[in-house]
Amino acid sequence: MKICIVGGGTAGWMAANLFAKQWADKNIEITLLESPEVGIVGVGEGSTPTLKRFFQMLDIAESEWMPQCNATYKVNIRFAGWSPQSGIASYSHPFISQLDTFTQRALFVNCRTRRLGLATHTNPEDFLINGVLAQHNAGPLTPKNFPFRMEYGYHFDSHLLGEFLATLAKKRGVVHKQAKVVTVTKQANGDIASLITSEQQELAADWFVDCSGFASVLMQQHLGVKFNSYKDNLFNDSAVVMPSKIDAVIPVETKATAIKNGWCWKIPLTNRYGNGYVYSSDFINAEQAELEFRQHLNAVDDPQACRHLKMKVGSLEAHWQNNCIALGLSQGFIEPLEATALHLVQICTEMFMDKFAAGGFSAQYQADYNLAAKERFERVRDYIVAHYKLNTRDDSDYWRENRDNTHLSDSLLALLDVWYRRDDLEKEIQRQNIAGHFDTISWHCLLAGYGAFPPLAAKQPGQGDLYAEQNIQSFLAGCALNFSSHQNNLNQLKV
Numbered sequence: 001m002k003i004c005i006v007g008g009g010t011a012g013w014m015a016a017n018l019f020a021k022q023w024a025d026k027n028i029e030i031t032l033l034e035s036p037e038v039g040i041v042g043v044g045e046g047s048t049p050t051l052k053r054f055f056q057m058l059d060i061a062e063s064e065w066m067p068q069c070n071a072t073y074k075v076n077i078r079f080a081g082w083s084p085q086s087g088i089a090s091y092s093h094p095f096i097s098q099l100d101t102f103t104q105r106a107l108f109v110n111c112r113t114r115r116l117g118l119a120t121h122t123n124p125e126d127f128l129i130n131g132v133l134a135q136h137n138a139g140p141l142t143p144k145n146f147p148f149r150m151e152y153g154y155h156f157d158s159h160l161l162g163e164f165l166a167t168l169a170k171k172r173g174v175v176h177k178q179a180k181v182v183t184v185t186k187q188a189n190g191d192i193a194s195l196i197t198s199e200q201q202e203l204a205a206d207w208f209v210d211c212s213g214f215a216s217v218l219m220q221q222h223l224g225v226k227f228n229s230y231k232d233n234l235f236n237d238s239a240v241v242m243p244s245k246i247d248a249v250i251p252v253e254t255k256a257t258a259i260k261n262g263w264c265w266k267i268p269l270t271n272r273y274g275n276g277y278v279y280s281s282d283f284i285n286a287e288q289a290e291l292e293f294r295q296h297l298n299a300v301d302d303p304q305a306c307r308h309l310k311m312k313v314g315s316l317e318a319h320w321q322n323n324c325i326a327l328g329l330s331q332g333f334i335e336p337l338e339a340t341a342l343h344l345v346q347i348c349t350e351m352f353m354d355k356f357a358a359g360g361f362s363a364q365y366q367a368d369y370n371l372a373a374k375e376r377f378e379r380v381r382d383y384i385v386a387h388y389k390l391n392t393r394d395d396s397d398y399w400r401e402n403r404d405n406t407h408l409s410d411s412l413l414a415l416l417d418v419w420y421r422r423d424d425l426e427k428e429i430q431r432q433n434i435a436g437h438f439d440t441i442s443w444h445c446l447l448a449g450y451g452a453f454p455p456l457a458a459k460q461p462g463q464g465d466l467y468a469e470q471n472i473q474s475f476l477a478g479c480a481l482n483f484s485s486h487q488n489n490l491n492q493l494k495v
Ligand SMILES: Cc1cc2nc3c(=O)[nH]c(=O)nc-3n(C[C@H](O)[C@H](O)[C@H](O)COP(=O)(O)OP(=O)(O)OC[C@H]3O[C@@H](n4cnc5c(N)ncnc54)[C@H](O)[C@@H]3O)c2cc1C
Pocket: 006, 007, 008, 009, 010, 011, 012, 033, 034, 035, 036, 037, 038, 039, 040, 041, 042, 043, 044, 045, 046, 047, 158, 179, 180, 181, 182, 211, 212, 213, 214, 215, 217, 239, 276, 309, 310, 311, 327, 328, 329, 330, 336, 339, 340, 341, 342, 343
């Protein structure tokens, strides 16, 4: 069987590696075709913990890939300036680890008590081990006798990661070709038969994987799959990007700071920060965005040029069509706020591999896959939409219109309704069966982090704060003694 992947960005090479590893004992020829003329998007430098599993699946140690990709550890995303009227300057969404099972219930209970108007401690980062590590800039690596599994992600240079994955895939037998696909030939049933390149070469295969980025060459351009825009929910369609000098102490978290017409990411690598400003061109033009971005970075006079990008936010109506699946930006994109794009690439690749193999390498489970991929995209979208909906900024129409936005899915409406009705959010998440996307704890981080609570009641009982009553501060401070500095973790990679 021949599988042809179109696209050599992170998505294409991730898929190529997973296929090559998983199906090493099958008689499957994998070719990856990419166009150097088109190039890659070259952003996307923060991950979720699924990338840790990705490298584990490939049997690649952190010491092998991280130094080569200027990578750092990531335990947390810090959101600054999203909800000034609640009095919260910033909050954290830490990656959830096994240890958090001991403390997360106290956050749930405290939030519910706080929703009834009673004063309790509800700062999410204080309840979760990665939140505490981020406060001390400690790395997530544990001594061998630490009995809990830690979850964490990474920051990395996307070009270097692409090169690393390309070398690895080629070593594992993936054939690499460079050419631009200009058209395709089809069989009578609409399946793709072959790709025709700009040099009039023809490449036939049984299955095709569209990893061609926003161009979505096979799925949208040649198979005519509909693209559902999320513009009603998510206004951002542009980004401006510029690196800056890294600090002497390298942070162990991504920072996402809301500014006048969007938000800025700050991603620490070992040799630089990657920075970007994500905004909507309906509210400011590229020139204004660059100025606001430079002001935010204190780089108005910096001679370095910025890079401007357009983003297509939404997803395909079908993620598997005929004998083709889409992965990465060609499949959809939900803007970079929670760094979920590569996470979705991996989840969808794994889901596809399971279903494809379960169906004897046929399209038997195509409909199931399409349903599951659609659900993935939409539930991740809802979590991102909630960040905008709940904002309490008042410095621009952009933020006010985001807050007033009524285009919310039924799922998101139900979650917010339960929260404001002071009902049980965990039960609602179970009812909707959506814990596999963003779990109850992540929703609590978001809602408590925005200070989405009623005013305090006049009379306070002065008890019922589980953070204090269960000594969570000292419990987590004790746990944190097992960890060393982020820099120490990075140094360990070199020996
Ligand atoms: C502003 C921004 C910030 C982001 N931040 C994050 C983040 O923090 N975390 C995260 O996980 N993700 C992030 N992403 C998403 C991330 O960048 C992508 O998911 C990732 O880079 C994978 O991209 P890709 O491989 O799908 O597409 P690309 O990198 O665009 O690759 C497309 C490939 O297709 C090839 N190609 C295109 N047309 C043809 C053709 N006709 N013939 C042959 N080859 C062709 C190109 O040559 C290229 O090799 C961000 C995206 C944007 C826009």
